[in-house]
Amino acid sequence: MPTPAPAIGTLLLDLVRDQLGEFRGELGNRWFLRPACGGTEWEVAPERTRPATAEQRLRVATARANARSRGELL
Template identity: 40%
Template sequence: MASNQQTRPGIGELAKDNVRGRIGVVMDEVGGRVQIRPICGGMEWDAMPDNVVALRAREELSARLAIRNCNSRDGL
């Protein structure tokens, strides 16, 4: 049976904070908030779980390209 509900991204997955319009990697869920790290590193921010969603295909492609660009700049 298929579900129409979209599941929230898990730890280590790309996600979007709809309130801030930012994309990052889910790091943890603490105190009822989701902690998200920017895709190229930096300070994590907290988001309410209801505002954290999986990326659409185009957003995910763009985010994965940005990650590769960050890694190439860092020599990885």
């Protein structure tokens, strides 16, 4: 049974890359994640992801706030 897709923007941990990504969509049995602070999307199998922890979500929120304060676009 396929894993239901999360909401667009949900932070997930790619267990293979050990990298956080923002869920961007799905195509067939592949999900697409984008680095939490911007960058190129990558594909991942849904079963190789897990939701980000509260600590990881806070770390991403802090990184985004710091980038905004430096005038960087995300």
